[in-house]
Amino acid sequence: MAFNTGSFVGKLIELNTSQQSIQTLSGWAIHHRRNAQQIVDVWFQQLTKSPKERKLLFMFLSNDIIQNSKRKGNEFTQEFSRVLPDALSHTYKSAVDDIKTIKQIDRILAIWKEREIFGKDFIDKLQSHRPKGLGKADSDLGILGDTDNMLKSPSKRMRSSSNSEAPDPDTVIRSLIKLERGSVLQDRTMKEKFSTIPNEVWNVQAVEKITDRKRLETLLGSVDSSYDLLSQYRIRLQTEFTERNKVSAMLKEFVMHQKEQLRNVEMRLTEYQGKLQKVQAVRSQLQSHLNSLPDLSASAALEPLPEPGSLFGGTDE
Numbered sequence: 208m209a210f211n212t213g214s215f216v217g218k219l220i221e222l223n224t225s226q227q228s229i230q231t232l233s234g235w236a237i238h239h240r241r242n243a244q245q246i247v248d249v250w251f252q253q254l255t256k257s258p259k260e261r262k263l264l265f266m267f268l269s270n271d272i273i274q275n276s277k278r279k280g281n282e283f284t285q286e287f288s289r290v291l292p293d294a295l296s297h298t299y300k301s302a303v304d305d306i307k308t309i310k311q312i313d314r315i316l317a318i319w320k321e322r323e324i325f326g327k328d329f330i331d332k333l334q335s336h337r338p339k340g341l342g343k344a345d346s347d348l349g350i351l352g353d354t355d356n357m358l359k360s361p362s363k364r365m366r367s368s369s370n371s372e373a374p375d376p377d378t379v380i381r382s383l384i385k386l387e388r389g390s391v392l393q394d395r396t397m398k399e400k401f402s403t404i405p406n407e408v409w410n411v412q413a414v415e416k417i418t419d420r421k422r423l424e425t426l427l428g429s430v431d432s433s434y435d436l437l438s439q440y441r442i443r444l445q446t447e448f449t450e451r452n453k454v455s456a457m458l459k460e461f462v463m464h465q466k467e468q469l470r471n472v473e474m475r476l477t478e479y480q481g482k483l484q485k486v487q488a489v490r491s492q493l494q495s496h497l498n499s500l501p502d503l504s505a506s507a508a509l510e511p512l513p514e515p516g517s518l519f520g521g522t523d524e
Contacts, residue, residue, distance in 0.1 A: 210242040212249055219253045224264055225456040227463070233271035236283075243282035251290040258445055259301040263308050266298060270315050273324060288329065296336040303338050313337070373464030374457045382454045391443040400436055408433045 218232050236246050254265040269287055276283040295312070302308035320330045391397065407413045408430055417423055 210239040210245065212245060215246060215249050216253060219250070219265075221455075222264060222268065223452045223456045223459075224267075225459050227459060228456070229264075229268055229271050233268060233275060236272050237276045237279065240276060240279060240282045243286045247283065247286040247290055251294055254294055255297055258449075259305075260449065262298045262301055263311055266294075266312060266315055269294075270318070273319075274322075277324070284324065288325065292332055292336070295333045299336045299338055309338065374461045376461070379454075379457055379461050382457060386447070386450060386454055389447075391440070391447050394443075397436075397440055404433045404436075405429050 215236075218235065222228055222232055239246060250265065250269065254262060257265060269291075272283050273287055298312060299309065302312070316330055316333055319325050320327065325333075405426065407417075407426055414423075414426065417426065
């Protein structure tokens with residue numbers, strides 16, 4: 208399938224924090240490495256548009272693409288080097304009050320430096336965008352451990368994923384019910400409020416044609432209230448978007464666990480079918496052998512032989 212910008216944007220919107228989601232989209236991007244420039248440009252555009260809690264997710268994706276594409280060429284390394292200084296500047300600024308996110312970014316840079324994915328001067332340039340006063344960056348600490356699953360090699364990630372516990376079914380069901388019952392998309396009150404917004408609120412050119420001061424003041428009040436309403440709605444949408452991502456990741460983990468359990472049950476079923484067949488074969492052999500033996504119970508029912516004396520002794524007269 209040919210590369211499509213709209214399709215890639217859709218995949219970025221659907222991207223979640225699960226290892227499978229990141230690996231799948233990373234593999235898709237690497238498959239379309241001939242379009243590396245377009246992919247990186249779209250990645251950067253969507254990074255800058257995304258809410259701050261999703262920006263680290265974009266960095267995890269770039270890390271996976273960069274590391275796993277090197278075996279097939281340097282297209283992505285070169286293209287990402289164009290946008291990473293601005294991307295890191297933007298991401299660091301958005302996380303200025305989020306120490307955990309900053310530390311995660313530090314770890315990504317540390318791995319790139321340790322594995323020589325980028326040169327030291329380039330890494331130093333990226334680190335220069337780090338907020339000041341937060342102490343030494345982790346990239347100066349040498350080789351890092353495997354405490355962050357997102358930064359592990361694919362094989363290690365898959366091993367750790369298979370050993371993780373599946374979400375509790377009751378938790379999955381409760382999360383789905385809560386999500387569907389509280390969805391902002393089903394809020395009729397908000398829809399009714401939107402229907403009362405004057406058309407002029409959406410039309411800048413129409414505003415310029417209004418010359419009556421009183422009408423302008425009235426419209427300004429409508430614009431202010433509409434802005435507040437839209438801001439509240441956007442916040443609710445963003446909250447639901449985040450929650451749906453969490454539930455989506457939970458469902459994927461749940462389905463993966465069920466598939467793993469299905470494989471385990473199938474293997475056990477095959478194993479015990481084999482054992483049952485062996486027992487049946489032994490049972491048939493025993494029955495056949497038993498039938499070939501003489502029936503001793505029939506011999507026991509015959510009359511006893513006469514005593515020797517009764518056969519050869521004389522008769523007294």
